[in-house]
Amino acid sequence: MRAALVAALLSGSVPAPALAASSVSNPDTYTYLTISDADSLDPGYSYDTNSHMIVMNIYETLFQFDGASTEELLPLSASQVPTRENGLISTDGRTYTIPIRAGVKFHDGTPMTVEDVRWSVLRFLLMDRAAGPSALLLEPLLGYPSTRDEAGKILPGVWEDANRAVTAQGDKLILRLPRPYSPLLSILASWAPVVSKSWAVKNGDWDGAEETWRKFNNPNKESSPLFERANGTGPFKLERWDRATKEFVLTRNDKYWRTPAKLKNVVVKGVTEFGTRKLMLKAGDADAIFADRPLLTQLQGLPGVRIIDDLPTIDMDPVVFFTYKINEVGNTFLGSGKLDGAGIPPDFFSDKDVRKAFAYSFDYKGFINDVMRGKGTQATGAIPKSLPGHNAGGRKHQLDKKKAEEHFRKAFDGKLWETGFKFTLAYNSGNLPRQTVCQILKRNIEALNPKFKIDARPVDWPAFLDNYKAAKMPLFVMGWNADYPDPHNFAFTFLHSKGDYPQTQKFKNPEFDRLVEEGNAETDLAKRKTIYAKLQALAFEEAPQLYLVDASRYRTQRTWVKGWYHNPIMPDAPYGGYFYPLSKN
Amino acid sequence: MLKFILRRLAFLPLVMFGVTFLLFFCLQFLSAEMRASLYIKDPRQLSQLEAVIEKYHLRAPLLLPFKFTGTVWPLDVDFVWVGHTQYWTWLGQVLRGDLGYSETAKMPVSEAIFAFFPATFELTLLAFIPILAIGVFFGVLSAVYRDRFIDHATRFVAITGYSLPSFVLGLVLLMVFYGRLHMFAPGRYTFVTDQLVHSPEFRHFTGLLTLDCALNGQWEALRDALSHMVLPATTLIYISVALLLRITRSSMLEELSKDYVRTARAKGLPESVVIRKHALANALIPVVTLSSLLFIGLLGGVVITETVFDFPGIGRWGVQAAQQLDIPGVLGSTLLAAFLFVMANLVSDLLYAIVDPRIRVGGS
Numbered sequence: 001m002r003a004a005l006v007a008a009l010l011s012g013s014v015p016a017p018a019l020a021a022s023s024v025s026n027p028d029t030y031t032y033l034t035i036s037d038a039d040s041l042d043p044g045y046s047y048d049t050n051s052h053m054i055v056m057n058i059y060e061t062l063f064q065f066d067g068a069s070t071e072e073l074l075p076l077s078a079s080q081v082p083t084r085e086n087g088l089i090s091t092d093g094r095t096y097t098i099p100i101r102a103g104v105k106f107h108d109g110t111p112m113t114v115e116d117v118r119w120s121v122l123r124f125l126l127m128d129r130a131a132g133p134s135a136l137l138l139e140p141l142l143g144y145p146s147t148r149d150e151a152g153k154i155l156p157g158v159w160e161d162a163n164r165a166v167t168a169q170g171d172k173l174i175l176r177l178p179r180p181y182s183p184l185l186s187i188l189a190s191w192a193p194v195v196s197k198s199w200a201v202k203n204g205d206w207d208g209a210e211e212t213w214r215k216f217n218n219p220n221k222e223s224s225p226l227f228e229r230a231n232g233t234g235p236f237k238l239e240r241w242d243r244a245t246k247e248f249v250l251t252r253n254d255k256y257w258r259t260p261a262k263l264k265n266v267v268v269k270g271v272t273e274f275g276t277r278k279l280m281l282k283a284g285d286a287d288a289i290f291a292d293r294p295l296l297t298q299l300q301g302l303p304g305v306r307i308i309d310d311l312p313t314i315d316m317d318p319v320v321f322f323t324y325k326i327n328e329v330g331n332t333f334l335g336s337g338k339l340d341g342a343g344i345p346p347d348f349f350s351d352k353d354v355r356k357a358f359a360y361s362f363d364y365k366g367f368i369n370d371v372m373r374g375k376g377t378q379a380t381g382a383i384p385k386s387l388p389g390h391n392a393g394g395r396k397h398q399l400d401k402k403k404a405e406e407h408f409r410k411a412f413d414g415k416l417w418e419t420g421f422k423f424t425l426a427y428n429s430g431n432l433p434r435q436t437v438c439q440i441l442k443r444n445i446e447a448l449n450p451k452f453k454i455d456a457r458p459v460d461w462p463a464f465l466d467n468y469k470a471a472k473m474p475l476f477v478m479g480w481n482a483d484y485p486d487p488h489n490f491a492f493t494f495l496h497s498k499g500d501y502p503q504t505q506k507f508k509n510p511e512f513d514r515l516v517e518e519g520n521a522e523t524d525l526a527k528r529k530t531i532y533a534k535l536q537a538l539a540f541e542e543a544p545q546l547y548l549v550d551a552s553r554y555r556t557q558r559t560w561v562k563g564w565y566h567n568p569i570m571p572d573a574p575y576g577g578y579f580y581p582l583s584k585n
Numbered sequence: 586m587l588k589f590i591l592r593r594l595a596f597l598p599l600v601m602f603g604v605t606f607l608l609f610f611c612l613q614f615l616s617a618e619m620r621a622s623l624y625i626k627d628p629r630q631l632s633q634l635e636a637v638i639e640k641y642h643l644r645a646p647l648l649l650p651f652k653f654t655g656t657v658w659p660l661d662v663d664f665v666w667v668g669h670t671q672y673w674t675w676l677g678q679v680l681r682g683d684l685g686y687s688e689t690a691k692m693p694v695s696e697a698i699f700a701f702f703p704a705t706f707e708l709t710l711l712a713f714i715p716i717l718a719i720g721v722f723f724g725v726l727s728a729v730y731r732d733r734f735i736d737h738a739t740r741f742v743a744i745t746g747y748s749l750p751s752f753v754l755g756l757v758l759l760m761v762f763y764g765r766l767h768m769f770a771p772g773r774y775t776f777v778t779d780q781l782v783h784s785p786e787f788r789h790f791t792g793l794l795t796l797d798c799a800l801n802g803q804w805e806a807l808r809d810a811l812s813h814m815v816l817p818a819t820t821l822i823y824i825s826v827a828l829l830l831r832i833t834r835s836s837m838l839e840e841l842s843k844d845y846v847r848t849a850r851a852k853g854l855p856e857s858v859v860i861r862k863h864a865l866a867n868a869l870i871p872v873v874t875l876s877s878l879l880f881i882g883l884l885g886g887v888v889i890t891e892t893v894f895d896f897p898g899i900g901r902w903g904v905q906a907a908q909q910l911d912i913p914g915v916l917g918s919t920l921l922a923a924f925l926f927v928m929a930n931l932v933s934d935l936l937y938a939i940v941d942p943r944i945r946v947g948g949s
Contacts (some may be wrong), residue, residue: 019625020756029776037691222691240783243691244700244775251778264938267776275756276771276895279764329634332910429908459909463688 024560024584025284026319032576033277034290035430036270036461037246041238042226043120043193043220044127044134045200047500049464049481052190052571054248054268056580058107059193059232062098062117062173063185067563070314073185077101077117077194077233078173079104081185082272093180098173104257105511106196107230107237110144118168118501119208121175124192125162126206126213131442131503135492136191136483139520140143140181145498147217159210182523186484199231221466226276235261235580246270252581262563262583268576270461272430274298280338281305281556287584288557290575292432293372299556306561309375309554314386314568316490318434320546321439322349322358325506329472333424333457334474339412341420348474350507354416355543357407359397359477361438361444366399368549371436376551383534385550386568388525389487389532395540405448422449425475426467427460434477437548441475471504482569487532488520495539507544533544560584589938593931604923605679608916609672610647617643619912620671632795642669683915689906694917702793702921704773705891705898709816709883714819717876724833724872728841729860739830746827755820755893762816769816771895778806817894821887825879832875836868869940877933881926897908913920 038051043059048050050190063081066072073081079101082088088097104112105346121137128134128147133146142161148154167174177184197461201207203225206216221227235258236250250266271277274295280286282302291299300307326346328337335343349355364378377385382396407419425441438456445452459467467473483489491497496516497508512535519531539545555574557564563581570577612620621637638644652669678684684694692700727739761767774782774796781787781803784796790800795814798807840846841864851860888900899918906914 026776031776242783244697249781249783265776271895273892273895274758277891278773279759282764283770283771330616330621332619429905457908460689460905462691462907462909466688481723 004046010014018529027584029071029267030263030265030288030561030579030584031144031267031269031280031286032288032316033269033271033280033286034572034576035272036428037243038241038248039462039465040053040123040221040224040227041230041241042127042221042224043195044124045129045132045221045224047131047133047228048461049572049576050461053576054238054250055193055230056190056234056571057236057250057266058230058238059195060104060234060376061189061191063189065186065189065567065569068567069454070567070569072191075101076120077104077112082546093182094177096175096177096184098175100171100173104233105255106199106233107253108196108199109255110196110198112194112233114168114171114197117194118174119197120194121192122162122208123195123200123206123216124549125166126158127216129218131500135500136187140184140187141175143178145492147497152218154214159213179521183484183486184487186486190483192328194233195226196231202230210373213276231497232255236266239265255570258400262578263579264443266579273523274430274432278302279367281558284479284558286558287561288555290430290572290574291554291556292373292430293551293554294436296373298555304559306557306559307554308557308566308574311553311554311566311574312386312568313551313553313573314384314482314485315480316382316384316494316547316550317481318431318437318477318548319382319479319494320358320362320548321476321478321501321505322355322544323471323474323476323505324350324544325471326474331472333426333467333472335422335424337418339415339421342422344421344423344474349419351411351416352542353407353411353487356409357404358445359543359546360400360404360407361441361448362397362546362548363399363440363444364397367437368551369432371433372549372551373392376549379547379550381532381539382545383487383490383532383536384482385484387485387487387490389519389529391408391533393527394533394536397543397546398538399444401444401448408448408452417449418451418535420449420453422453422455422457423474424457425477426457426459426464426473427477428461434479437477454493468504471506481571481573485569487528488516490530491516491519491535494545495535501545505544509538509542509544511538513540536569558584590935593934597927597931600927601924604927605920606648606672608919608923609675612912612916613647615912641671641674643671645674646670648672653875662666670769679920684917687906687911687914687917689909689911689914690902691877694913697914698899698917698921701794701897701899701902703794704896705884705887705900706796706816707793708814708821708887708891708896708898709880711811712818712825713880713883714816715822716826716829716879719822721833721869722828724830725832725860725868726835727830728837731838736834739834743827743830746823746825747831750889751820751823751824751887752889752893754823755817758816758820769812770894771813771816773813773897774806774809775813777810781806813896817887817890817896819856820890820894821883825883829872829875829879833868833872836871837864840864840868866940870937873933873936873940877929877936881922881929884922884925884929927942 034050038054039048040046040051041055043055046055060076062076062078063073064076066074075081077100079099080086080088082096082098100114100117106112125134125137125141126147128138131502138147139145141166147158165176197208205225206213211524228241235253235256237253239251240249246269248268252264253263254260259363274291277286277289278298281289282305284304299305324347327332328334328346337345339345368374368376368378380391380396383390385392425436425438435458442454442456445454468476480490480493494501495512496502497513502508515531515535515538519528519535522528522531537565553574562585566574617638618634620643621634648670650666682695687694687697690697723739728734730736759771763770787801790797794810795807798810846859846864849863887898888904891898891901902914903918906918
């Protein structure tokens with residue numbers, strides 16, 4: 001019996017992986033290993049790449065970018081892409097008529113209707129969780145980026161404005177804009193996917209009524225009925241989200257309106273340890289893995305593995321963010337919470353000298369050369385070089401310890417240098433470049449004054465996002481992938497007081513707001529560039545964030561993976577992305 | 586014997602009280618807001634910390650339900666009855682299984698323990714039996730054949746095992762067996778078993794994967810689950826066996842040099858009897874102590890091994906909770922470790938009584 005067990009263990013453990021080099025392992029199951037879990041599956045709530053990647057494979061938006069293009073659109077839930085030529089965009093550019101595709105069914109078998117589409121867009125607008133994705137559509141459709149004022153009170157007229165902007169006529173969705181907004185269709189290519197209204201309501205979601213929408217405005221994450229369940233029209237169905245093992249299992253939607261996907265199953269799993277991810281890729285148990293630039297050399301030359309390098313991006317990653325007004329409640333990042341050498345006060349980073357001192361303490365060149373292996377240039381602002389509005393000649397911070405010391409000595413009227421400080425900065429576990437950014441800052445700043453103490457702490461992605469949303473982290477390192485290919489997406493997100501980052505960093509600068517709004521309203525590209533150049537100069541001066549590198553990326557996959565294409569707009573591109581076109585052979 | 590067990594069991598609540606009180610006392614170094622997070626199951630309440638503080642009296646006295654005001658005791662002493670304390674309120678929650686909400690696990694702590702502990706328990710069981718067998722057997726052998734080849738070889742293995750970091754050994758094993766030979770994949774099971782385990786047909790009797798696979802008659806899944814535990818278990822065995830082996834050897838050497846062993850030999854008893862029935866019986870006492878500590882160490886979480894092998898156990902969760910200062914998570918895993926420690930001590934006391942009857946007699 002014992003011998004049989006040992007023999008079974010030995011013989012049984014040589015299955016598919018042993019054949020990895022010569023034949024496809026698990027031909028109908030695609031496994032992607034990333035570093036962390038998703039945050040939420042609610043299409044109106046999720047605003048991180050991990051979650052959005054899963055959402056975009058389960059649900060479907062009205063349109064989608066055509067293959068690798070970031071300009072051409074394909075209709076998905078819509079049956080036609082509106083243009084001025086086909087008359088579906090009015091001559092004044094303010095009314096979009098979107099015919100909805102017939103014969104599409106949700107995963108539960110119920111047919112998709114125009115009412116589902118209208119309700120989904122309205123839900124996306126009115127949910128408006130703090131620092132969430134709703135601003136992407138609130139701005140073009142309602143003309144203002146938030147449903148609440150600065151005190152968190154719901155603005156008057158939101159319901160009326162939203163219902164005026166989003167209506168249904170027959171089999172068409174009508175969108176009425178307060179003013180022309182050219183990136184609208186690009187936004188709809190990634191956001192506000194169609195959810196089954198009846199199913200969602202049955203599960204306790206908003207019923208679409210005026211009397212109840214306020215209750216669903218700015219919800220907490222887990223309180224949403226769509227947090228961990230899904231019913232979309234996309235090519236894959238959610239079979240399971242195991243939060244203990246950080247694993248998603250998606251299965252093919254055999255009743256998909258297009259030809260069903262070639263893959264039967266998709267597994268997305270968080271594996272923090274790079275060595276384990278690499279070995280699973282090598283053995284053929286994974287088809288693609290997340291791997292940062294510093295790890296490339298360890299992946300090159302692996303048999304059966306293909307590296308696709310120098311992929312262009314529309315992102316800004318990593319970026320250092322300073323929180324101007326740190327949330328003290330239950331906060332473990334702050335230390336004592338006072339300027340006494342054992343902590344920092346909540347307004348530590350509202351002192352410009354502190355921010356500038358940090359800016360001059362980072363080794364930008366060393367980071368690009370050693371960590372990013374020279375595959376990038378120092379960023380000059382929030383707008384990446386792949387987008388118009390990027391100003392390559394803008395001023396940049398450099399490592400300058402003398403200037404850093406000068407600013408530290410000036411900070412808090414000279415008190416900071418005497419008292420010193422101690423706090424914890426955070427990065428998401430498993431992300432090597434972001435971890436290195438924290439370590440460089442720690443090393444360089446602690447070297448300036450023995451009274452300066454910084455701890456760098458890895459935080460798991462969902463918990464990182466929770467702390468970020470709660471404005472608990474004094475300094476954090478994150479990145480931004482474009483929601484749509486337009487400089488406004490970066491200018492607004494990084495610098496407008498209603499943008500994602502300023503909301504969590506708790507900073508507001510009327511001049512930033514003015515320039516961002518002016519840049520968005522301007523249609524003349526040359527003038528727009530001038531406005532963004534001013535914005536960039538102001539961002540250098542104020543240093544609310546540190547932009548480190550404008551880099552290219554690479555993808556690591558098994559050679560048997562077919563059908564993959566790079567579209568930098570896809571969530572988690574180029575690592576994860578859209579699984580529908582993939583196959584293994 | 587029954588009296589002995591009952592008396593030991595009677596101590597259990599007292600020890601648990603001591604452990605929980607100590608934990609709770611340490612928590613007093615945190616602000617009331619941070620402690621309030623202990624009581625939060627639903628993240629929606631995170632914005633209502635003040636209400637939680639009020640509800641659970643987190644600014645009330647620690648242990649006794651009154652405050653006293655006064656200048657110099659016993660003069661001007663005035664007790665003010667407040668009716669509630671932090672500790673007893675908290676203990677009431679813990680006894681009801683309400684350990685708060687773990688931000689790291691994204692679920693209530695009690696659920697997280699049930700989600701992560703079985704994996705660690707299975708792995709520990711699989712590793713511990715060989716650790717015990719190898720450690721004691723080779724420890725005795727090493728002592729009996731002192732300074733001979735077997736002793737040198739055993740000590741060499743023990744020293745390398747003891748000095749080798751588990752992440753190095755884990756990665757080497759993974760590279761050799763999985764990377765090169767394509768055997769023993771990381772994780773807890775393959776996708777096929779994953780699908781089976783999550784199918785409605787699969788019944789979860791115990792939460793232990795291997796046992797549930799056997800009870801469901803799923804032998805292929807059982808084989809798969811066991812094969813995923815081979816490398817992490819091997820890592821644990823190699824790292825942990827060294828200590829047990831060393832202790833057994835030194836304990837055995839000490840016993841073998843004592844007069845009663847010389848007497849037994851002089852009486853003409855066979856050497857095997859002298860070793861097994863006389864020396865080993867006495868040498869086992871420190872071995873029993875160490876074994877229980879080893880078992881608890883493994884159960885409390887084998888963090889690095891679980892991380893390297895992507896094994897979803899309680900150690901990995903505990904460390905993530907500590908890294909992220911997820912206080913309910915840290916408390917939950919610490920409480921579990923404390924409970925296990927108390928239970929293991931009880932078992933080792935019982936084993937003492939079996940190994941050395943003087944303990945039982947002395948106790949009675």
